[in-house]
Every structure is written in C-alpha cells, then in structure tokens.
Amino acid sequence: MNKKFLKPYDSKETEENIYKLWEKSGYFRPKDGHSRVDSKTVSDETFSIVLPPPNVTGNLHTGHAIMLAIEDIMVRYNRMLGKKTLWVPGTDHAAIATQSKVEKEIYKKEKKNRHDLGREGFLKRVSNYAKNSQDTIINQTKKMGASLDWSREAFTLDEKRNLAVRTAFKQMYEAGLIYRGYRIVNWCPKCQSTLSDDEVEHEEQKARFYTFKYSADFPIYISTTRPETKLGDTSVAVNPNDKRYKKYIGKEFEIKKFAGGPNLKIKIIVDKNIDPEFGTGAVGITPAHSHIDYEVAQKNDLPVIKVIDEYARITDEAGTEYSGLKIKDAREKVIEYLKKNGLLEKEEEINNNLSICYRCNSPIEPLPSLQWFVDVNKKFKLKNSKLKGLKTEQEVSLKKVMKNAIESGQIEIIPDRFEKVYYHWIDNLRDWCISRQIWYGHQIPAWRRTQMNADKKTPMDADEKENVYVGVEAPKDIENWEQDPDTLDTWFSSGLWTFSTLGWPEETNDLKTFHPTSVLETGYDILFFWVARMILMSGFLLEDIPFKKVYLHGLVRDEKGRKMSKSLDNAIDPIEAINKYGADALRMATIVGIGPGNDLIINDEKIKAYKHFANKIWNVSRFVFSNTEDFDSDLEAELPSKIVDSDKKYLDELGGLKKDVKKDMDNFKFYLAGEKLYHYFWHRFADVIIEESKNKIKSFDEKEKLSSQWTLIHILKESLKMLHPFMPFITEEIWQNAPWNKNGKILMVEEWPKI
RNA sequence: GCAGAAGUAGCUCAAUUGGAUAGAGCGUCUGCCUAACGAGCAGAAGGUUAGUGGUUCAAACCCAUUCUUCUGCACCA
Secondary structure (H helix, E strand, O other), X not given: OOHHHHOXXXXXXXXXXXXXXXXXXXXXOOOOOOOOOOHXXXXXXXXXXXXXXXXXXXXXXXXXXXXXXXXXXXXXXXXXXXXXXXXEOEEEOOHHHHHXXXXXXHHHHHOOOHHHHHHHHHHHHXXXXXXXXXHHHHHHHHHOOOOOOHHHOEEOOOHHHHHHHHHHHHHHHHOOOEEEEEEEEEXXXXXXXXXXXXXXXXXXXXXXXXXXXXXXXXXXXXXXXXXXXXXXOOEEEEOOOOHHXXXXXXXEEEEOOHHXXXXXXXXXXXXXXXXXXXXXXXXXXXXXXXXXXXXXXXXXXXXXXXXXXXXXXXXXXXXXXXXXXXXXXXXXXXXXXXXXXXXEEXXXXXXEEEEEEOOOOOEOXXXXXXXXXXXXXXXXXXXXXXXXXXXXXXXXXXXXXXXXXXXXXXXXXXXXXXXXXXXXXXXXOOOEEOEEOOOOOOEOOEEEEOHHHOOOXXXXXXXXXXXXXXXXXXXXXXHHEEEOOOEEOXXXXXXXXXXXXXXXXXXXHHHHHHOOEEEEEEEHHHHHHHHHHHHHHHHHHOOOOOEEEEEEEOOEEOOOOOEOOOOOOOOOOHHHHHHHHOXXXXXXXXXXXXXXXXXXXXXXXXXXXXXXXXXXXXXXXXXHHXXXXXXXXXXXXXXXXXXXXXXHHHXXXXXXXXXXXXXXXXXXXXXXXXXXXXXHHHHHHHHHHHHHHHHHHHOOOHHHHHHHHHHHXXXXXXXXXXXXOOOHHHHHHHHHOOOOOOOOOOHHHOOOOOO
16 A cells, blocks of 8 residues: 555645646547547547636636536536546636726836826736736636646637637628617726626615706706706606696797706607606606616607716816816706705705716716617528527527527526526617727727828717728728727627637637537626627527536625625635645535525635545545455456345445436536535445444455455445546545556546446 | 525535435534544434415425515616
C-alpha cells in the first residue's frame, strides 16, 4: 500500500497535481469519435455544454462555484457514459460593467477620465485589465476541478466572436429585424448610455405628489411627481367615460410662459388607459420623458418635445429661463412658480417606484434618442427551419420563435415553474435597444456617409438607407464613411455564445457535431438577459434551438438571506474555501440538498462536513487496501459465483443504489444522487459492511475471507466511479494509487457502473 | 396590481412527485476510543410538517381558506 494513505487526506497536496494529470491526458478534449480510453464502449452520442462566461471584472464568486460544480458533474457523468463530451470555456467582456470598473480605477489612481486617454488609449487599458482578470478566472476555474476543453477557449470580444457579431448584425439588419430609430429609451446619465428594459430596476421610494394646473384659466388639475418634465407637456389625457372632463375633449389651450418658461400648447385627448380614480383623473402627457406618454403621443400625433438632455439638464427647448438647469433645481423652480401663482392645489406624499440603473443605481431618464433596436414583432420567413412546429416558408416574428421554443417542448426548463415566468416576460416584451454609448464592446458595424452629413451632429436618418451602410467589412471607399461610434449591448454577443464558440459563421465540424448544445446551466437571474436572447439569436440565425435543456440554479445568499455582493462584504470566497477544505468538499456543499432554482444559504459548517467525508473516503480506501494486500487480483473476474450470502446481500444493495443514482443523474437530480452516495458510502459501506468484514477477513474460512475481500474491492471501485463527478480530485487520487490500477489508468474516463 | 416560490428538529436544508417509523449536516446529551478514521464509533434527546377545514385505504405533498416571509414583472401620471 502506498504510504500516502498513512496520513490524513491532504487536498492541497493533491488537487493541483491531479488537475495537471487530467490536462496532460488530453481527455478534456473530445477526440475523433470518443472521449474515453476504451473505445469499444463509446457511443456516437454527444454531450455538450458551453460555459456561461464569467465577466472579466474580477474574481470568481460562490455563484460561479455552484455553476462550475453542477456543470462539471454533468460533463464528467456523460463522459463516463462514453459520450463524445465537450465543455467549452470562455469569458465575457461585460461591456458597461468592465468599462465603468476600469474608469473608476483609472480615475482613482490618475485622476483621468476616459476622454483624457482617448478611445484607443482607453481601450488598451481596458483590454489589459480584462486579460489580467481572465488569467485569474481561468486559474480559479481550474481549482474547482472543471474539466473544460481549454483548447477551445473563447472570449466574447475576441476576433472570431467579433466576426460572428458583425455577421449576425448584418443578417438581422437585412431581414429588417434591426433598425435605427428615434425613440424613447432608458438613459443613464451617469453611465452616459442607453439601457435595455431589463437593465432597469425599480426601487420603492417616498415621493412628493403635486396637484396643480398649468395656468389660472386652464380648467383641469393634473398631478405629477416630476413637475420639471411638465415643461415638455403637449396634452392632457382623460378617460373617455369621465363625465367631468367631457366638455373639454378635443379643445386646445395655449399657456403663455408656463412656470415662467416655455409656451405650451395643450390639447385635451382621451385614452382608455387613464384611471379616473387616480389623482384628478387627468394626466399631463409628456411624450419625450415617459414610455407610456410617448405611446399616447404616437397614437394622437402629438409633438415630442425633449426638455431633458443626456446630462439630466433642461434643454433649450424649455426656454431660456430653464435651459441648463439641473433637474432638481428646475423642479424647485417650477414648484415655486406654481405656489406663487396659486396654481398648486395640493402636495402629498406617496409611494412611488423610481427607475434606477442596475449597474450604478442612479435614476434613469427616459428620453428620446436615435438608437439601434431589434424588432421583436417584425415577421421574417423561415428558410430552413429546424424549429419544432415552425415550418420552412412560414412567416414568424422573433417573439413567436422565442415563445415557441418552450411551448413546443423543444427546450425544457428545469425547474418548469420558470416557463411561466418566461412566457410572461415575452408577452410584455418591447423592442430591444442594442446600441450603447460606451467604448468597450463590439462597435456597431454600420457606417454613415460623411459627405452627406457635414454637420456631424445631425443624426443619420433611419429612412435614408443609401446613406447607411451595414456590413461585415467596412465599405471600400472608407474615406467617405464614418463608423457609428456606439457599441453593442453586451448581451448581443452573449446571445450568440452557443454557436459563436463553435465557429459560426463558418460551418465547422464542431458546429455540426455539438450544436444544439445539450444543456445550458446558469442562474435564474439571467433568464431574460441571456437565456431568452440566446433562443432569439439562434432562432433567427440558425433557425434552430441553442440548447435542449435549461437547468437553472439558485442564487447564493448569506445567513440573513441577502444576495451575496461585494458592497455588502458578505461574500464567501470560493478560493478561500478550497484552500481550507478542498475543492471536493466545496463542490459537495454547493450541490447536495439544493434543488434547481432554489436559493441556498452557504455556510462554513456544511463545507467542513464534506471535508470530513473526503477523509472518510480516504480512510475506507486505506482499510480496503491494507486488508486486501494478499488478495489475488486474478480472482477478481471469477469470484462472484463463490460469494457468500451475506456479501451477496450487500452486492444487491449496491445494485439498487446504482439504479437509483443513475436515475437521479439522468433526471438532473444531482442533489439527490450526491446525498445518496454520501449516505451509502458512510453509513452502509463504512459503518456496516466494513465493520462486518473485519471478522470475515481474520477468520480461518478462506472462502469467506476471499468473498469479503472481493466485495470490499468491488464496492470501493464502484463507489469511487459514482463519486467521481461529485468529488473528482480525491477519487482520482485514490484511483491513481490503487493496487488494481497498475497501468495508471485515469478514473475520469472509466466506464460508469453498469446496472 | 399580476405572477411565482417558500413556511418541516435549536440552525441550514432534504424527502426520488400520494406510500412503511418524515431524513441529513452542524449543534446538544450519554457512553465508548474497538485491528481504517487528528475529521472515529455506538446510542439518545429534539417534529401538531405555519393554522383551520376537506379529498383519500393512505397527505409534508392534492383541494379550499387564513397567516407570515421572499422573489420576479408591471406600474399611477
């Protein structure tokens, strides 16, 4: 027996070497035809996962640890089943998140902003930061034991992925699914960029609610929490059935110098969405600074007057009195005017939801702006549909494709309650604003003719297509063109991830073999951001699904139930946990007893408990090895016929376990399989079977002794195999030093126990 | 407002979808310390499965209802 086993298991000493052994073996890479040594038992089936790419903004957190553990379990299990198994690694450039992080750091150190450095200089700095971060992340990922094929590593912003983005953009533009339009968008004055609807969060706050009228002779009182936006009002809307206001409908009022500022023309219109019970039952419509008002204005052909600009200041259009004022100052000025002139009827406090930026938490300004959008309702014709229930030649919208993928059952979400959430999201989906006014990201592959736009401030008109060029490559007479300075929403490139990582737009072997991928495993918090966008992209560009199953894991919370975050300083560092307890223990602690989609509260005690388990596995192995030293391994094949009844009973029990575990693994119930293995190994194998074997082995009955030895070896072997996906390091270390493994075979590619 | 989840031992969570005495880890207590166990073993205490009512041979699980907590979405101007 190897002397190693005389000491307790030392994860630190083991893990790095074992990972190197695996990497060197080349088994992370699916070879032509098979990924297991024993090619006879290898099937033609494939199993593929693309890793949800961690952001290059720093380190791995516990959420990543869970993700890596679950995915590695799936991958190792399927590899042991003999499937051609691929797990593709990568990282995400995370546009806004990374840019603002680097901006902050540079400002802290050098007191410079990105404009001081210039676009090129700044991007170089961000790239360096990203590179550094990537190295850290890759090292940490390896520490978790993740059996990723590093030869296929991808980055959402590398050359190949950029080609995929440009190609996707062009194809969508040509199909009319991407358009440029002057529309109301979510604007973050701090990030100086648009945000998609999903990137806006709501925070409840107390707000002052003012009821007033525009002028002394204006007949209707209206209410608002934002008096300063009223400088841009163009109408007042009332419910068509509201008797109070019937006589004013259709009338137009002119207000001279409203609040001492601009002249307003207010038309009284009807809209059935107006609640007569709320406020005064009359709403001042500000088309430029509210999504809903904008829609009302479109229906009624009302002008859109932009009174707030991108820096959250009042524009010239609101008159010289207000121009340039900050929102807060303008608000006070309006209120003061209303009070002074006896126009303010009432001032009360209400609960209100403030829209804030999910990155920087500053308030969002809805404002009209010329941006690129993905049209989710526009119809396109399917050319070669692989989508279940949607035929070639059929006309569909992106919304339809996204909904159909789940409805048809072609994609299954685990747990299924998220399917409802998904439908609800789709039903409320509006066009996706994809352009961002930041530098770090995929620059939009659209150019405008510079000659035609001598005045560079004039926005490129969406209707004048001859002045716009969209292409994979820049136009040939580049000197006459200027590329759109904006970049794409980071989720645009992430949406391509399942196939851009496999070589698309080239028709690679990888793409043919591994797409659609088998499973997409990620946290439920990015179901809309990412999962839905992947279904969208793949649905249009490949007319196929990106994955067959979606497995959603929960979020990690601290003992108070709060989401772990850096700002709260409550995060458990997975690397620290690995150093303390070992990666195997951490993996078990994040798996066992946690169903899909359920949040988990992680604590040190649980990880520690699985460290104890690792040690138990170690000691059981030691016991088996030291008590079978005189066992003739040639007997291994024939002994089952001579097995004594008591051992036979144990083998039957093991058979039951194997069946159960296989069923759980196939049904994605890793949390159950892990627990069962734990329980069996400790409380049956160690506590009962081994205890009993002590008598048998020292007995003079040779048959009984041999039977017992055979049984111990067999159970240990089968257990190690089944435990391997969960605790790969310790099981491999034992396998490498096991007396039966004289040729140094690798457990990772052993065959999963047959039932 | 709409939707979803959860409520089980002191704490953190399970219970293979309606099936036997509701199980683990940590913690507590009592013995051991035994030829693998520094992290060991044997055993114990601890439960009205949030409450009430119902369906069933059988309910933590299904139905109705009440209470509590959390999450997502939509928002009122």
